[in-house]
Amino acid sequence: MKTIIIIPARYASTRYPGKPLAMLRLPDGQNKSLIQLSYETACKANGIDSVYVATDDTRIQSAAHAFGAQVIMTSSDCSNGTARCADAMMRAKLEADLFINLQGDAPLTPEWFVEDLMDEMRQNKIVQMATPVLKVDPHTYGHFKDDRSHGRVGGTTAVFDKFGHALYFSKEVLPFINEENLLDPKDIPVYHHVGIYAYRPEALRAYTNWPEGPLEKLEGLEQLRFLENGQKVKCVEVDGKGRVFWELNNPEDVKRIEQVLGN
Numbered sequence: 092m093k094t095i096i097i098i099p100a101r102y103a104s105t106r107y108p109g110k111p112l113a114m115l116r117l118p119d120g121q122n123k124s125l126i127q128l129s130y131e132t133a134c135k136a137n138g139i140d141s142v143y144v145a146t147d148d149t150r151i152q153s154a155a156h157a158f159g160a161q162v163i164m165t166s167s168d169c170s171n172g173t174a175r176c177a178d179a180m181m182r183a184k185l186e187a188d189l190f191i192n193l194q195g196d197a198p199l200t201p202e203w204f205v206e207d208l209m210d211e212m213r214q215n216k217i218v219q220m221a222t223p224v225l226k227v228d229p230h231t232y233g234h235f236k237d238d239r240s241h242g243r244v245g246g247t248t249a250v251f252d253k254f255g256h257a258l259y260f261s262k263e264v265l266p267f268i269n270e271e272n273l274l275d276p277k278d279i280p281v282y283h284h285v286g287i288y289a290y291r292p293e294a295l296r297a298y299t300n301w302p303e304g305p306l307e308k309l310e311g312l313e314q315l316r317f318l319e320n321g322q323k324v325k326c327v328e329v330d331g332k333g334r335v336f337w338e339l340n341n342p343e344d345v346k347r348i349e350q351v352l353g354n
Contacts, residue, residue, distance in 0.1 A: 092213055095141045095187040096133045096205070097163075097179050099172035100126050100155075100195040102148040107342060111151050111195050116349050125339055126151060127158045128198035133191075135202035138209055140187065144195075145179035170303065171313035173288065177295045190295055194286040197338045199348060204329045208289040211327045219294040220317060221325040222257075223285040224249045228331075232279050234347070235264045243341055247312060249284040249326055257324040260284055260312050285329065286338060288314065294322070 100111040107113070111126040123131075126144065133142045144155040147167040155162045163183045169175040176192045179185070189212055191205060204223045211221050227235070231246075238245030248265045250258045259265065264281060273279070290298075294317075304319035306312075317324050339348055 092138075092189055092209070093140050093187040094138060094189040094191060094209060095143065095185055096136070096139055096191040096193050097176045098126070098129055098133060098142070098144045098193050098195045099165075099169075099175035099179075100144055100146045100148075100151050101169075101175070102146075102151055107339070109150075110339065111146075112154055113339065113345060115198065115345060115352065117352055124154055125198060126155060126195050129193060129195040129200075130155070130158065130160050132198065132200050132202060133193050133205070136205040136209075137202070138206065139191075141185075143179060143183070143185075145175050147175075172286075173290075173295070173298055173313045173316075176290075177299045180292065180295060187292065190290050190292060192288040192290070194338075197286055198352075199334070199338075200285065200287065201332070201334060203332075204285055204287060207327055207329050208287060211325060212289050212291075215325070218325045219291050219322065220314075221289045221327050222249075222314060223287055223329040224251070224282040224326045225285055225329055225331055227279055227281045227283050229277055229279065231283060232264075232281060235281070235283075238341075239264060243343070244311075245341070245344075246338060247284040247286070249282045251282075251326040255326050255328070257314075257318060257326050259318070260310070260314055262310055262312070282326070282328075284314075297322075 104110045113125045114122045143163050144160045145163045145165050147165050152162045163179040165175050165178040244262050249260050301320050307315040
């Protein structure tokens, strides 16, 4: 199964301009950009044929070339990472059985999250799109609550049916839980949506033909376009294996992520 990873990256982020080039300090004292760390994560995954950075910004292009990445320049009209991946696929005439969208804001993403998605798509031929979900631990749940209490848009949560098909994704903490009723405070029934997507090429092409829906517009979550058009999204539960996962959504997250990298 030929598989290509595309890392969509844009400079003009509303919440964090220049985010892909934000520098993070590593335990050995090195400083690396967010886009470089994301690229290195992509390269660790087994079974990948090629990795590309997709951007419309020459600053990101230059930075990516400097650490050896292949770059596809895309339209500046791409509204989100999925649209940018589709644009890159079509502009570069890429051919593969599977495309992975590894968003460039999650340097803590373990490579086995990517591999688990590939396994699901390999075993279940009818799945057109899949994305990982990770059951939150008390530490991560605290980050979610802290962000919402301070009015920050942080991570995304997912709710899905017993077959693993997504029911909804939200930047609110879903489902609502009354913490007093938890039998075990560590057993929190909230799933963190990990911003990686696996698509069959036909699903990626179809996405560009659908208009932005009201839920996608309200939440600012690209994957809701699939749900709003009646397409199933398979949620693949992954195991963090004791590692903390968090994306870089806001400037405040730099320190959070550096602390984890230092452990």
